[in-house]
Each structure stands twice: as C-alpha cells, then as structure tokens.
Amino acid sequence: MEFRRINGLPPYVFAEINRLRDEARHAGEDVIDLGFGNPDIPSPPIAVEKLAEAARNPRNHRYSSSRGLPNLRLAMSNLYKRRFEVAVDPETEVVFTIGAKEGLSHLMWVLLGPGDTALVPSPSYPIHIYAPLFAGAEVRQVKLGPGQDFFANLEAAWEEAWPRPKVIVFSFPHNPTTECVDLAWMERIVDFARSKEVVLVHDFAYSDTYFDGYEPPSVLQVPGAKDVAVELYTLTKSFSMAGWRVAFAIGNAEVVGALTKLKSYLDYGTFQPIQIASIVALNEAPDYPKTVNAIYESRRDTLVDGLNRIGWAVHKPAGTMFVWAAVPEPYQEMGSLEFAKLLVTEARVATSPGVGFGAGGEGYVRFALVENEQRIGQAVRNLRRSLTKLG
Numbered sequence: 095m096e097f098r099r100i101n102g103l104p105p106y107v108f109a110e111i112n113r114l115r116d117e118a119r120h121a122g123e124d125v126i127d128l129g130f131g132n133p134d135i136p137s138p139p140i141a142v143e144k145l146a147e148a149a150r151n152p153r154n155h156r157y158s159s160s161r162g163l164p165n166l167r168l169a170m171s172n173l174y175k176r177r178f179e180v181a182v183d184p185e186t187e188v189v190f191t192i193g194a195k196e197g198l199s200h201l202m203w204v205l206l207g208p209g210d211t212a213l214v215p216s217p218s219y220p221i222h223i224y225a226p227l228f229a230g231a232e233v234r235q236v237k238l239g240p241g242q243d244f245f246a247n248l249e250a251a252w253e254e255a256w257p258r259p260k261v262i263v264f265s266f267p268h269n270p271t272t273e274c275v276d277l278a279w280m281e282r283i284v285d286f287a288r289s290k291e292v293v294l295v296h297d298f299a300y301s302d303t304y305f306d307g308y309e310p311p312s313v314l315q316v317p318g319a320k321d322v323a324v325e326l327y328t329l330t331k332s333f334s335m336a337g338w339r340v341a342f343a344i345g346n347a348e349v350v351g352a353l354t355k356l357k358s359y360l361d362y363g364t365f366q367p368i369q370i371a372s373i374v375a376l377n378e379a380p381d382y383p384k385t386v387n388a389i390y391e392s393r394r395d396t397l398v399d400g401l402n403r404i405g406w407a408v409h410k411p412a413g414t415m416f417v418w419a420a421v422p423e424p425y426q427e428m429g430s431l432e433f434a435k436l437l438v439t440e441a442r443v444a445t446s447p448g449v450g451f452g453a454g455g456e457g458y459v460r461f462a463l464v465e466n467e468q469r470i471g472q473a474v475r476n477l478r479r480s481l482t483k484l485g
C-alpha cells in the first residue's frame with residue numbers, strides 16, 4: 095500500500111541501537127541505556143496523590159477541555175510571571191497541548207502548508223524537522239554547534255529560500271548539542287523575525303534543566319516578542335512528568351487562537367484528573383524542578399568527569415539532561431552510527447548516534463542522563479575497558 099507522509103520517512107537510526115540493546119539483554123547482558131531521553135525520576139508525589147484522588151471522582155471521567163482547564167492555564171500564566179516576569183493572558187495567550195511534541199506538530203499544521211518553508215537548526219530534536227514536513231512544507235536546515243555562526247547561517251538560509259520562510263523552529267537549552275543562549279541571543283532572533291516577518295516557534299523543553307548559575311531565558315522575555323513568537327513549555331522534564339503529556343503553547347494570541355481552534359476539532363483534551371493534578375504540581379510544587387535538576391547535575395558530573403578521566407574529552411553542559419560527546423579521534427572514521435553500535439555491543443552502553451538528529455549531528459553521540467549515578471559510573475568503567483584506542 096502507498097501511505098501518505100509515512101513512506102518518505104528515513105529509517106529510524108535509533109531503532110538500530112535499540113535492536114542491539116534488546117539482543118544483548120535477551121542474551122543476559124546488562125546494557126546501561128543512556129540512549130532515549132526518557133526521564134526515570136518520579137513525578138511530584140503531591141501530583142500523583144491528586145491524580146489518584148481526582149480519578150476516583152466520576153465527574154472527572156467525562157470529556158475534558160481541549161484548550162485546558164481555566165485554572166491550569168492560569169497556573170501557567172502565574173509561572174511565567176513568577177519565573178520570567180512575563181505577563182500572559184490565560185484566556186488568549188495560553189493553550190494546553192498533549193505534550194510539546196503534539197503542540198509543535200499541530201502548530202506546524204496551522205502555520206505551514208505545501209509551498210511554505212521552515213528554517214530548522216541541524217542537528218535538531220527529530221520532530222522539529224519532521225513536523226513541518228508532515229504539514230507539507232519544506233525544511234531548510236541551519237547548522238548549529240561548535241564552530242558554527244548560527245546567525246550567519248540563518249541569514250544565508252533565509253536569502254537562499256524562495257518563497258521566503260514563514261517559520262523558524264528553535265530550542266534552547268538545545269537537544270542534542272546542549273548549547274545554551276542568553277537573553278541577548280533571544281533579542282537578536284526576535285529582531286530577525288520582526289524584520290523578516292517570520293513566526294518564531296521556541297520549544298522550551300529544558301526551561302528548568304540548567305546548572306552552574308546559568309538560567310535559560312524565555313523568548314517571551316524580549317519586549318515585543320509576543321508579536322512574532324510562541325513558546326512551548328512542557329512539564330515533561332521540568333517536573334519529570336513525561337508520561338502525563340502536559341504542555342502548553344504560549345505567546346502570540348493569533349497563533350495560539352489558531353491552534354486552539356484546530357485542537358477543538360482534533361481532541362477533547364487530556365484526561366481531566368491529569369489536568370487537575372498538573373495544576374497542583376504547578377501551584378504547590380513549584381520548586382520540584384530544582385529537586386529534579388540536582389539529580390541531573392550530579393549524574394552529569396559523574397559522566398563528564400568520568401569520560402574526561404578515561405581520555406574522552408567532553409565539556410560540561412550548562413543545560414539539558416544530555417551530554418553531547420564528539421566521537422573520540424581514533425574512532426572518528428567510523429561515523430556516529432557505527433561508533434554507537436560498537437558502544438552497545440562492546441561496552442554495553444547505549445547512546446544516541448548524532449546522525450539521528452540530522453546531518454549536522456554526525457561525528458557525535460548523545461548520552462541521556464537517565465540512569466542513576468552508580469550505573470553511570472559503571473558505564474564509564476565499561477567504556478574504559480572497551481575503548482582501547484583512547485589515550
């Protein structure tokens with residue numbers, strides 16, 4: 095059969111690593127899985143308790159609100175005021191989404207169609223590349239990472255694209271490169287968007303995952319950003335609520351309104367007890383992200399210090415729950431996929447090959463900090479034993 099939108103998708107390179115991991119596990123081997131960024135830290139206990147209580151009330155078993163309960167949107171608006179000193183109207187500038195991925199994908203549906211173009215960094219979290227493609231639009235990739243001048247690349251991509259791009263998708267702290275930006279960077283991209291009349295979609299998945307005194311800015315902190323920008327804020331990493339599927343699109347009222355309308359046709363919102371428990375997480379456990387962060391920080395230190403000790407030079411990221419590591423020089427010729435395969439089969443450590451995040455990710459592997467410190471320490475020992483060509 096011919097399928098629309100699916101047939102053109104390239105083979106999922108992460109699936110190959112997962113297959114090798116599963117084979118090794120079936121053979122009784124212990125594989126330390128630092129591949130998929132699936133958080134292992136529990137969600138706030140107070141939210142779990144509220145979820146259980148709300149689930150027992152039959153009134154909450156009916157369809158809920160697609161755009162999110164009013165108090166949930168209000169809790170989000172209060173968070174932006176508290177955290178970023180940004181005023182957002184919970185009625186017109188906030189809409190609930192079923193995770194950032196769903197929000198981003200349907201945002202592309204309302205912003206783009208065949209004949210349109212989006213500018214997307216390379217490497218990128220895969221849905222940033224595929225969501226515009228699913229909407230029928232073209233994607234132009236803009237190189238990001240060590241040694242790249244992102245704004246020069248952005249300007250060049252803009253100049254080369256015709257018709258002119260309508261949307262720029264970006265995300266900082268950045269998955270997978272862990273690059274972080276400051277408010278001046280956000281001002282620059284807002285200026286760019288205003289001058290070119292392009293919509294900014296900022297995926298702020300790592301809004302609360304930061305270390306060493308650095309604080310990630312929201313694009314909405316830039317005065318006037320709401321004229322051109324929407325931001326996705328998710329409870330997935332901040333509150334370690336990945337499976338709950340709770341996120342928001344926040345910002346430009348016209349764009350938020352369009353997404354709200356589309357979603358009113360597509361879904362009935364998330365199960366109401368989940369929305370109620372999310373209100374409790376936001377209002378009554380506002381510091382939970384700090385607890386989550388402290389765990390990621392010590393895992394980061396264990397991994398980065400350990401890798402540097404065994405002769406694999408990597409830097410400490412100031413944000414995200416990842417470590418982005420250049421394939422060590424003696425192994426570079428293999429490419430990131432073959433190297434990641436070697437890490438699973440020889441060292442019993444699963445990572446994500448950089449090429450899975452687009453051509454710009456070649457030459458790197460990504461470690462996700464989703465196992466505990468003892469296991470990460472064990473991963474470093476396994477790597478030292480197996481990577482015999484390290485200096």
Ligand SMILES: Cc1ncc(COP(=O)(O)O)c(C=O)c1O
Nearest residue numbers: 193194195219269299328330341
């Ligand atoms: C950049 C980025 N955006 C979005 C997500 C997924 O967010 P959600 O669970 O809210 O869909 C992730 C998860 O890894 C991510 O890294």
